[in-house]
Amino acid sequence: MNFHEERLPARLAFGSTGGVERRTEVVTLGSGHERRSTPWAHGRRRYLIGAGLRSLDDMAALTAFFEARRGRLYGFRFRDFADFKSCAPGAAAAATDQTIGTGDGATTAFQLVKDYGGLVREIRKPVAGSVRLAVDGVETEAFEVDAATGMVTLDAAPAAGAVVTAGFEFDTPVRFDADRIEVTLETFEAGRMAAAPLIEVRV
Structure with missing residues (x-):
């Protein structure tokens, strides 16, 4: 590319x-x-x-x-x-800013996204070190981020129905x-x- x-x-x-x-x-x-x-x-x-x-x-x-x-x-x-954060420009990104997926007990990889009032934009260029993640509101550090694609991979698949959220900065x-x-x-x-x-x- x-x-x-x-x-x-x-x-x-x-x-x-x-x-x-x-x-x-x-x-x-x-x-x-x-x-x-x-x-x-x-x-x-x-x-x-x-x-x-x-x-x-x-x-x-x-x-x-x-x-x-x-x-x-x-x-x-x-x-x-x-427009460079998962939240308002003047706020600090939190792990619960954006919903990026729902667990099914098997999936570990989720794409970072930002919701603009119902229109969901895929975030492909997160800033390295800025991504925070939570599963059902509980923040976790057991994940990796591909800064070139915006794909987040958790160490373990979230349970079925668990909401996966993220906060981040992006380019x-x-x-x-x-x-x-x-x-x-x-x-x-x-x-x-x-x-x-x-x-x-x-x-």
Whole structure:
């Protein structure tokens, strides 16, 4: 897979803008009523970064990161500061934040997910060391996490009907959405960078 398990340094994301994009197809009937549908099961996130950078050192660091990803070729981790936890951004992640499955007495592996009011998003890029897990409300450390896939594996299968929950921090997998990055020199020690677009990738 064309993906690097490396996160964009936080200081290079200051001043970033972005959010969730959805695709909705709207057909207006002769009566004026509408039929709306979507080919996307989940939203896709887009961001603009770099426009707030002024230090030539930071611009050089972003350029180096861009080059290391070969422009649009390789994906990477990005922390969306508006949505990077299993809970609200200002709260601390708890082991009971998100329900990730129900035990059946045999299954030990569960995918990390986050529930957005009924829409469940799979979390594929958890932050290493941030995942907490509980079975029927009792926190446990008897599990392993694959930080590249977001799959949690317990040492023993939860009993049938036992609710498995998790709390965690996570990154959004993205890639650059342009093969060009531009910097303008304004003084000998400062400059201006055109915003570089990022787009979420499915992994």
